[in-house]
Amino acid sequence: MPVPDINEKDHRLNVEGLSIKKSLILSVDQLKKNFEETSVTTAIQCAGNRRSDMNKYKKVQGLMWEGTAMGNAKWTGVRLRDVLIKAGVDPNDKRIKHVHFEGADSDPEGSHYGGSIPFEKAMKSECIIAYKMNEEKIPRDHGHPLRLIAPGIVGARQVKYLKTIRLSEEESPAHWQQKDYKAFPSSVQIGDPLDWSSVPSINEYPIQSYICIPSPGDKVKRSEEEIEFVGYAWSGGGRGIIRVEISTDGGKTWRNSELQQAPEQDLVCYFF
Numbered sequence: 001m002p003v004p005d006i007n008e009k010d011h012r013l014n015v016e017g018l019s020i021k022k023s024l025i026l027s028v029d030q031l032k033k034n035f036e037e038t039s040v041t042t043a044i045q046c047a048g049n050r051r052s053d054m055n056k057y058k059k060v061q062g063l064m065w066e067g068t069a070m071g072n073a074k075w076t077g078v079r080l081r082d083v084l085i086k087a088g089v090d091p092n093d094k095r096i097k098h099v100h101f102e103g104a105d106s107d108p109e110g111s112h113y114g115g116s117i118p119f120e121k122a123m124k125s126e127c128i129i130a131y132k133m134n135e136e137k138i139p140r141d142h143g144h145p146l147r148l149i150a151p152g153i154v155g156a157r158q159v160k161y162l163k164t165i166r167l168s169e170e171e172s173p174a175h176w177q178q179k180d181y182k183a184f185p186s187s188v189q190i191g192d193p194l195d196w197s198s199v200p201s202i203n204e205y206p207i208q209s210y211i212c213i214p215s216p217g218d219k220v221k222r223s224e225e226e227i228e229f230v231g232y233a234w235s236g237g238g239r240g241i242i243r244v245e246i247s248t249d250g251g252k253t254w255r256n257s258e259l260q261q262a263p264e265q266d267l268v269c270y271f272f
């Protein structure tokens with residue numbers, strides 16, 4: 001949806017929903033002044049990363065991302081948990097199952113971008129409401145002035161232009177939570193009627209790896225004695241990577257690679 005043009009001074013964050021008696025409304029300044037600042041460095045990956053590769057095996061729907069729908073940055077802000085507790089949320093309240101997030105961007109019908117994460121994840125200290133990316137104000141494209149950062153969870157839930165936080169028993173009813181970013185069994189073809197509610201929404205992404213150098217279509221000479229491969233490997237939920245193996249003969253033989261952890265990374269992303 002169109003990137004909103006937000007004046008930071010006019011922006012308000014609204015915390016409401018299950019167990020909250022009176023909504024907590026915060027300006028960006030109040031957020032900065034009244035809560036402890038913290039940072040997290042994390043890779044964020046779109047759930048559709050490498051769709052163009054998947055599409056070579058079977059037709060998939062959505063933007064045909066190659067291996068670049070992913071990025072890494074240092075995010076600075078306040079803990080989501082601290083803000084929820086300030087709004088009156090009891091961390092042990094068993095009724096609360098999900099936390100919804102809504103952005104200031106909306107479609108022509110006025111529905112805002114949104115998604116949710118489990119309450120248990122939201123209460124972990126790595127989940128933050130960020131106002132800085134790489135030590136600077138968050139650029140417009142990446143969520144100015146506030147953005148949810150929930151490391152280890154798919155990009156779609158890292159809601160930009162964050163405007164509303166809502167506690168609930170249910171997952172977010174937003175299109176992007178219910179009717180997008182879901183993987184159907186292989187028997188389902190594009191064009192078939194889809195029972196979206198039969199498939200759970202993606203939260204933590206499964207394991208992923210990608211060779212950046214050489215890039216697809218690059219030619220390498222067989223006569224070269226050594227070819228360098230460079231790429232990344234990542235697993236959702238901070239699960240980490242044990243090893244990356246590479247085959248240059250279509251999977252007959254495999255070679256191990258050297259792993260290097262991304263600098264300052266709080267949740268594990270590796271380069272090989």
Ligand SMILES: Nc1nc2c(c(=O)[nH]1)N[C@H]1C(S)=C(S)[C@@H](COP(=O)(O)O)O[C@H]1N2
Binds near residue numbers: 044071141155159
């Ligand atoms: N408000 C809002 N937040 C959003 C989106 C959006 O369209 N609107 N897109 C999501 C998706 S699908 C992804 S992959 C990431 C992309 O983050 P980036 O633009 O910083 O790379 O933002 C997420 N947050």
Ligand SMILES: [Mo]
Binds near residue numbers: 045047
């Ligand atoms: Mo995405």
